[in-house]
Amino acid sequence: xxxxxxxxxxxxxxxxxxxxxxxxxxxxxxxxxxxxxxxxxxxxxxxxxxxxxxxxxxxxxxxxxxxxxxxxxxxxxxxxxxxxxxxxxxxxxxxxxxxxxxxxxxxxxxxxxxxxxxxxxxxxxxxxxxxxxxxxxxxxxxxxxxxxxxxxxxxxxxxxxxxxxxxxxxxxxxxxxxxxxxxxxxxxxxxxxxxxxxxxxxxxxxxxxxxxxxxxxxxxxxxxxxxxxxxxxxxxxxxxxxxxxxxxxxxxxxxxxxxxxxxxxxxxxxxxxxxxxxxxxxxxxxxxxxxxxxxxxxxxxxxxxxxxxxxxxxxxxxxxxxxxxxxxxxxxxxxxxxxxxxxxxxxxxxxxxxxxxxxxxxxxxxxxxxxxxxxxxxxxxxxxxxxxxxxxxxxxxxxxxxxxxxxxxxxxxxxxxxxxxxxxxxxxxxxxxxxxxxxxxx
Amino acid sequence: xxxxxxxxxxxxxxxxxxxxxxxxxxxxxxxxxxxxxxxxxxxxxxxxxxxxxxxxxxxxxxxxxxxxxxxxxxxxxxxxxxxxxxxxxxxxxxxxxxxxxxxxxxxxxxx
Numbered sequence: 001x002x003x004x005x006x007x008x009x010x011x012x013x014x015x016x017x018x019x020x021x022x023x024x025x026x027x028x029x030x031x032x033x034x035x036x037x038x039x040x041x042x043x044x045x046x047x048x049x050x051x052x053x054x055x056x057x058x059x060x061x062x063x064x065x066x067x068x069x070x071x072x073x074x075x076x077x078x079x080x081x082x083x084x085x086x087x088x089x090x091x092x093x094x095x096x097x098x099x100x101x102x103x104x105x106x107x108x109x110x111x112x113x114x115x116x117x118x119x120x121x122x123x124x125x126x127x128x129x130x131x132x133x134x135x136x137x138x139x140x141x142x143x144x145x146x147x148x149x150x151x152x153x154x155x156x157x158x159x160x161x162x163x164x165x166x167x168x169x170x171x172x173x174x175x176x177x178x179x180x181x182x183x184x185x186x187x188x189x190x191x192x193x194x195x196x197x198x199x200x201x202x203x204x205x206x207x208x209x210x211x212x213x214x215x216x217x218x219x220x221x222x223x224x225x226x227x228x229x230x231x232x233x234x235x236x237x238x239x240x241x242x243x244x245x246x247x248x249x250x251x252x253x254x255x256x257x258x259x260x261x262x263x264x265x266x267x268x269x270x271x272x273x274x275x276x277x278x279x280x281x282x283x284x285x286x287x288x289x290x291x292x293x294x295x296x297x298x299x300x301x302x303x304x305x306x307x308x309x310x311x312x313x314x315x316x317x318x319x320x321x322x323x324x325x326x327x328x329x330x331x332x333x334x335x336x337x338x339x340x341x342x343x344x345x346x347x348x349x350x351x352x353x354x355x356x357x358x359x360x361x362x363x364x365x366x367x368x369x370x371x372x373x374x375x376x377x378x379x380x381x382x383x384x385x386x387x388x389x390x391x392x393x394x395x396x397x398x399x400x401x402x403x404x405x406x407x408x409x410x411x412x413x414x415x416x417x418x419x420x421x422x423x424x425x426x427x428x429x430x431x432x433x434x435x436x437x438x439x440x441x442x
Numbered sequence: 443x444x445x446x447x448x449x450x451x452x453x454x455x456x457x458x459x460x461x462x463x464x465x466x467x468x469x470x471x472x473x474x475x476x477x478x479x480x481x482x483x484x485x486x487x488x489x490x491x492x493x494x495x496x497x498x499x500x501x502x503x504x505x506x507x508x509x510x511x512x513x514x515x516x517x518x519x520x521x522x523x524x525x526x527x528x529x530x531x532x533x534x535x536x537x538x539x540x541x542x543x544x545x546x547x548x549x550x551x552x553x
Contacts, residue, residue, distance in 0.1 A: 092512050393513030412522045420508065420517045421526050427511050432454030441447040 036060075039368050041068040046127060046137035048117045050074035052353045052437065053342030054143030055105050056360035057367075059440030062107035064368060070110040071137075073117060073129060077102055079438070081431055083353050085176040086208050089169040090215035090392060091184070092427070095177045105438040117144060120309035122335045139337045139367060142323055144306060146204050146343035146351065150298040154269035154278075161296075164272035168296040169212050170204070183216055183293060191228030192292030194220075195277055196259075197267045199297040200236035201321070204343045204351040207386035207398070209297045210240060210250055216295075217257050218392040231259045232289070234279055236266040242349055243400045245416065246388065253390065267296065302344045311338065318346030327402070328379040330363050336370060339363050347382070348402060354385030357437045383407055387426040395423040470541055477544030480551055489546035496542055500535025507531075 045061060047054045050072050058072050079102045087093040106112055115131040120142075127135045148170055150156045161171045162178025165186065169176050186192060196213045203209075213233060220226045233240075233254060240254075240261075241247040254261055262279070268286070269278035278288045301321040306312055311332065313324035324333045325340040327347045332338035341363045343351045350359070359380055366376040382402030389395045398415050399407045406415045413422060436442035456463065474482075507530050508515050518527050 391517070393508070393511075394517040394519070414520065417520050418517070419520045420511070420513050420523045421520070423513055423517065424511045424526075427513075429451070429455055432451045435454045436447050436450040439450060441450040442443060 036064050036365075036368075038064050038066045039068075039371060040066045041371050043138040043371055044069045044071065044136065045139045045141065045367070046070075046135055047072045047141040047143060048127060049143035049145055049342075049344075050076075050079075050102055050106065050112075051143060051145045051342060052356040052434065053145075053359065053363075054141065055079070055102075055438045056356060056440055057141050057143065057341060057363050058110055059105070059107050059438065060360060060364040061367070062109050063440060064364065070107075071113060071135060072106065072110050073113045073115055073127070073135070074102060075114055075116045075130070077114070079105060080173055081434060083205065083434065084431060085169050085173065086205075086211045086215065086389065087427070088173065089167065089176040089179040089183070089212060090389075091180050091219070092215075092392060095173055097431075098173060100435075105435070117303075117305045119305055120311050122310050122332075122338060125337065137337075139371065140335075140339070141363065141367070142306065142311065142338065142340045142344055143342050144303045144344045146300050147303040147307075148298045148300055149201075150296070152299045153267055153296065155272065156270045156296060156298070158298075160270075160272050165275050165291060165293045166270070166272060166296060167212075167293065168298065169208055170298060179212075179295070183219065186293040187219060187223050187229075189292065190223075190225055192230070193290060194229060194231045195289060195291045195294040196231070196233045197277075197295060197297050198233075198235045198240070199299050200266045201299045201301065202348075202351060203297060203300050205386070206242065206351065207388050209295065211389040212295050213254070213259065214390050215392050217259070222392075226258075231257075232262060233259050234262045234265040234267060236264065238263050241388075243398060243404050243406070245406075246396070246398050249396075249416075250388075270294070270296070300343075306344060311335065313346045316346070322346030327382070329366050329376045330359060330380055331366060331370070331376060339367050339370075349382050349384045349400075350380075352384050352386065353434055353437070354399070355383065357433075357442060358383040360437065360440070381407070385409075387422055387430065389423070389426065390418050393423055394418045394420055395426050397422040397425065466537065470537065473541045473544045477547050480548060482544050482547040484543065487543065487547045489543055489550075492539060492542035492546040496535045496539035499538035499542075500531045503527075503531045503534045507534075 047058050061070055079100050081098040084093055084098040088095050115129040117127050118130045119128040125137050150158050158171045160166050161168045161175040162182055165182060167179030167182045169179055196209060198209045220229050239247045240250045264282040265279040267277060268280040275291055276288050277291055277294055278286050280286050301307060302323055306323055311323055313319050313322055323340040323344045323346055325345045326333055330339050330341060341359045342356050362378040362380050365378045369376050385399040387395045388398050396415060396418050397413050399409060401407050408415050433442055504515055
């Protein structure tokens, strides 16, 4: 069992909150059925990964299981608030604002193994860890997050971010910081060619490539030399965003802001020394473009440990790349004792922290039901959210589900309007809400 | 969303500004307490200067509130944006009045 000074302090604070709030809300919670019942079990639940999804489920389950054992496998000591990386790369936030110790959020009554999954054997219900251990489980929650496949772009690697005019907000916190620096350097030159890209695979925070374009445009305009910079956006498909109305909006806004759009162009090679990028078009032909700054969005997939296991999707559009789950119950399609949450799952949307907020209670309730041999009670509607930054200082709160219809949380915020309040949500409130999700409170 | 979850979010949101909240509370309570010990009562004391300063402090929010959120006044655009902005301005003005009004009483009493 892992527990340090921070977690004991945090437990006291959480206990205080629960006691304080509990007195006033107990009747409400009971009457609305929001207060979950505990489940007596001797099952061993293994959660692989303690990013947003794994941590949220660990906290929710730890409050609900009596007699069971929960093991969390997570190598990192530091928890990264990844939705803040676009603000870091845009020069709005300092990098240290996005990190906290994982121990602050880890529930005290779980076993925390500092390692990662190396291989899954779902037929025998075991997971091999990178430290050489083998874990057996009764129930498994796969929350590994996503793998960045920079190497699928010839000549590219994550190490290049921050050099030769290459930026990539996805690479890491350090990568986001170096992206900020390389954009600073580009703007300081007073002109040149900027290229922004999107990936040919599903990516986490699919709005991030657009946000990076918009915030950089904002900074170019603030420099007073916007006309000296050429900005091009290369997209592998015909669209820029999943939600149709937002897709049209972004295209129109790019056109208005002088961003040259190139659809059906996939970044396939980069020559850092020459500062050239090669794009493959729909007909297989290639074009090469010079750049002074390029924002690279790598192809992404489930981590290799998942891809190389029987947990991976074996049919349909997620074949070979994503965890094979029912997109509504989040239960594995072939191994009912396995559930998935977060970026790793094969779902048409849902690679955001907001999706995890919606998924965590569903995974928890459905897993508890599975333990009791009951029908799975909850279904995910695909809720995802993107505070789409359209300039440094304003944003649109875009929330939608599998059917691509808007699912606004606040009746007073129009998802089709750019708003200072939405930006302020992103700047000041979403990180606190994210931490509440980690704690299983939201 | 439960009250516990709202409290959790608010706690995380306010934590970076705890020092500012404490400072503002000390200034407010200090001004009120010292003035009241000297006989100050809000309705019995009139100060056009304090009212004017409170108004200016409130209106100054148009400049610094957007900047505080890494934004700019030009982006305060929707109806709800303005509702929030006006509420913030009124809040700043009331706070300033509750500080400046007793201070004006103390200054007048000294002279």
